[in-house]
Amino acid sequence: MTQPFAPPDPPYYAVVFVSLRSGDNPAYARTAEKMEVLAREHPGCLGLDSARGADGLGITVSYWRDEESIRSWKSDARHLAAQILGATAWYSAYSLHVAHVERSYRGPRAIV
């Protein structure tokens, strides 16, 4: 079973991507899965958590060592193509937050 990402010692970055699917598209699942794999492999990526509910709202949080890694992944050619498809065909709405993580906890036992 997929476990929540185990946070490293801060500071690190989190990119929160919230999206609402505009309908079913057979290409979507394949591309979304591929983008998760590519993001995880991208230099500077520490990990990723992703969930999508039955109402179509999804949240993906990717964790990064620094701003440079985030910029580099944003401009990856395969990711750019997926961003265009997402913005024009797959999502009726989305938001993205780039954030500097200042502290983190993990449980059931708090380790911080």
Added chain:
Amino acid sequence: MTQPFAPPDPPYYAVVFVSLRSGDNPAYARTAEKMEVLAREHPGCLGLDSARGADGLGITVSYWRDEESIRSWKSDARHLAAQILGATAWYSAYSLHVAHVERSYRGPRAIV
């Protein structure tokens, strides 16, 4: 349909809570729903996004005006009771990241 939270101008804070349900518990859904309502009403809360997938992994991101609001919500008595139930009964694993949002985007039309 639930829309993604529309980000305000940064800076603001995001609290990312990732959790894995340890099984079904009838009290869980009621409490989780109530905590969302209470969090949204808490002074300094700007909004909230939440998704849980069929695999049991859930992500809730709450957005806050400042650190003081986050601390105040963390120590709310009803929230403390839910935190204890979550840590001891409902979640097999969880992580929490407190992060300072530095920039944000929204679409389909980027407004930032």
